[in-house]
Amino acid sequence: MSETSSARPGDGDLRTTALLQLTAAIETATTLDELLMLGLNEFTHLLEISDGGVILLDEAGTTAGLVSTIPLRTSLPPAFLITETTFLWRVVANREAMQVDDVALAMGAADAAAATRQILPLLNAEQIRSLLFLPLVAQDRVIGVLVFGNRTVPRQFDEHEVAQARLMAGQFAAAITSFRIAEEALRRTAELATLNEIANTVTSSLNSREIYHLVMEKINTYFCVDAGSLLMLDEESNDLVFVMTLEAGEEKLFGVRVPYGHGIVWSVASSQHYAVVNDAQADPRFFREVSDALGYTVQTILCVPMVVKGRTIGVIELLNKLEGPFTEEEANRLTRMAATIGIALENARLFQTVTTVRDRFEAILNSTNDGILMVDMRGIIMTANPRAAQLLDRHRNQLINHTLDQVLHDLRSRAVSVSLSSRLPHEATSEGLEFELPALQGRFLRHYMLPVRETNGTEIGQLALFQDISQERALDQLREDYVGMLVHDLRAPLTAIINGILMVQRGLGGPTTEQQQELLSIAHEGSQTMLAMINTLLDISRMEQGHMNLNREPLSPYAVIDQALDRLRVSAQSQNIQLKQDFRAGLPLIEADREKLVRILQNLLDNAIKFSPSGGEVILGAGVMPTASREDQGILPLDVRMPDLETGEHLIFWVRDQGPGIAAQYHARIFDKFGQAHHGQRMRGSGLGLTFCKLAVEAHGGQIWLHSSEGHGSTFALALPVSA
Structure with missing residues (x-):
């Protein structure tokens, strides 16, 4: 290697002529490729050689590629790292021209880089004996290297030739930079135009298939590829799903799935980094099942992820570039586009x-039988369903943007009566009101409020519900009439039947046999049961209407317990059930209705005996909850929790059985009228006993509750305030 210097006559004219010819080439070139060919032609004429080439660096200055040659070659070697070639790296690093006088001697040396030695066979095949490297410097930056070769015999370029070539190289580099800037601007313009068309379609169309088609159509055209696919991530199955594949304008592969971890697409989705594959068949990641099913041969692949807020939502995959291999620059360009496309x-x-949620919400609002008003935190009505307008006898325009207070005030002014409602869901945030509107064919409306919360629990508004309870009121009246019929129309004849049976038993109608006495006893017991049921219905009806008078008196809990146990000892013995007691000492007197309290305990014990297996046991317990303590203190069995009670001293009763238990789904309605739990066997009783217990306990100002699980028995407990 060496650099020599000498002077030749006419250097000025020769230099001027060469510069003018290069300037003319620059001025007439319309593309970068044309500029490179014309420029190389002028350099080879100046240096009187036949071979030359242009190597350009990427933006980072680390990777280089041979982009143009003279003579013209259709196949060019792939890009390489500039640090892997000793000579090129020195030219770039030092920004100086460098000669290789004898290629075979320099590149075959033992200390030559491996990549350099690999080039030697190619140079020998072309009979290149000497090389000249010139840096291309523009805007204080090396953008590439000019390479010139002399064939057949070694040649040493003199100082004049190198100086002249370097002068021209500076102008050539400036022209290349200008063309690259212009081409990059054109590419960016085309890129932005493509993205703009995609964005316009995304914002103007609700058809996802149409959006996907346009995205791939524009990208395939922009990158000049044979086919392209758009795959979106299905977060439920964790598959990548083909939502659009375009090959020659034809849609394919819709709905085909790529399982997690398979293929280049999943490699890109997982790493969130693009992949350039210019030999797909040799890549171990290639998932050939999809292409084989279509009979399509994949040669080159460019795949980039679509990442939104750090999360991969899909990938764009381009196949078989029409001219040449995919480049890193194209990968970076598609990555930029994918970021915008992903967001869109x-x-x-x-x-x-x-939109789907809104449409479903509107469909639900429009189909429900309840009137619903959506109210914001200021009390302004934002939404009203058609049923609300119908129930309130107002057009929707008369509701929306008005205050709820105005609507309720108008409803009150038209109502014949307004009363509080006791039948509300536990989520209700206000007292329920019931309106009677006789002007609307005797319609009754129930109104209450429900909260509307965000996912974090913050309240953002309320739902005002209006329910037509006219049918419910009619059924209530029917039930009251039915109870009245039972009480008033059946009680008198049933009493007469009982009295008649007693008189026959006592012999007023003549002597009776032992067998007749037994039949009369059965009839008397059945009549008493029926009468008790009628009395219970009457008591329940009175308590529901608030008409039940309690005959309160100071009572000893022990006396009440003994009376209840005495009534059921025979029944327990007949079913081989053992009755046990678990009382605390020093239970205080309680102000209560004796008969009602005895009947409460009697009903609870009777149920426990009915559902306990033969040989089992039923426990009746009692204790007192002091005013100063809000903890159980061992009054109840260990697995039964004490509810929140009002302030004051409470007497606690509880009954525990060893029956089949009550499933959780029946707990909410076990105290309703005729409400019974299903145990896979015939129903026992009328379903009124627990309803009476609940109403009677609440009439005393107390609470009753249940603890039970299927297969582990049941515990009913009640708390009564010691001082009424």
Whole structure:
């Protein structure tokens, strides 16, 4: 290697002529490729050689590629790292021209880089004996290297030739930079135009298939590829799903799934980094099942992820570039585009989700039988369903943007009566009101409020519900009439039947046999049971209407317990059930209705005996909850929790059995009228006993509750305030 210097006559004219010819080439070139060919032609004429080439660096200055040659070659070697070639790295690093006088001697040396030695056979095949490297410097930056070769015999370029070539190289580098800037501007313009068309379609169309088609159509055209696919991540199955594949304008592969971890697409989705594969068949990641099913041969692949807010939502995969291999620059360009496309597609998906949810919400609102008003935190009505307008006898325009207070005030002014409602869901945030509106064919409306909360629990508004309870009121009246019929129309004849049976038993109608006495006893017991049921219905009806008078008196809990146990000892013995007691000492007197309290305990014990297996036991316990303590203190069995009670001293009763238990789904309605739990066997009783217990306990100002699980028995407990 060496650099020599000498002077030749006419250097000025020769230099001027060469510069003018290069300037003319620059001025007439319309593309970068044309500029490179014309420029190389002028350099080879100046240096009187036949071979030359242009190597350009990437933006980072680390990777180089041979982009143009003279003579013209259709196949060019792949890009390489500049640090892997000793000579090129020195030229770039030092920004100086460098000669290789004898290629075979220099590149075959033992200390030559491996990549350098690999080039030697190619140079020998072309009979290149000497090389000249010139740096291309523009805007204080090396953008590439000019390489010139002399064939057949070694040649040493003199100082004049190198100086002249370097002068021209500076102008050539400036022209290349200008063309690259212009081409990059054109590419960016085309890129922005493509993205703009995609964005316009995304914002103007609600058809996702149409959006996907346009995205791939524009990208395939922009990158000049044979086929392209758009795959979206299915977060439920964790598959990548082909939502659009375009090959020559034809849609394919819709709905085909790529399982997690398979293929280049999943490699890109997982790493969130693009992949350039210019020999797909040799890549171990290649998932050939899809292409084989179509009979399509994949040669080159460019795949980039679509990442939105750090989360991969899909990938774009381009196949078989029409001219040459995919480049890193194209990968970076598609990555930029994918980021914008991903945001647009995600926004479109979110918009469609919101639209779908809105449509479903409106469908639910329009189909429900309840009138619903959506009210914001200021009390302004934001939404009203058609049923609300119908029930309130107002047009929707007369409801929306008005205050709820105005609507309720108007409803009150038209109502014949307004009363409080006791039948409300536990989520209700206000007292329920019931309106009677006789002007609307005797319609009754129930109104209450429910909260509307965000996912974090913050309240953002309320739902005002209006229910037509006219049919419910009619059924209530029917039930009251039915109870009245039972009480007043059946009680008198049933009493007469009982009295008649007693008189026959006592012999007023003549002597009776032992067998007749037994039949009369059965009839008397059945009549008493029926009379007790009628009395219970009457008591329940009175308590529901608030008409039940309690005959309160100071009572000893022990006396009440003994009386209840005495009534059921025979029944327990007949079923081989053992009655046990678990009382605390020093239970205080309680102000209560003796008969009602005895009947409460009697009903609870009777149920426990009915559902306990033969040989089992039923426990009746009692204790007192002091005013100063809010903890159980061992009054109840260990697995039964004490509810929140009002302030004051409470007397606690509880009954525990060893029956089949009550499933959780029946706990809410076990105290309702005729409400019974299903145990896979014939129903026992009328379903009124527990209803009476609940109403009677609440009439005393107390609480009753249940603890039970299927297969582990049941515990009914009640708490009564010691001082009424």
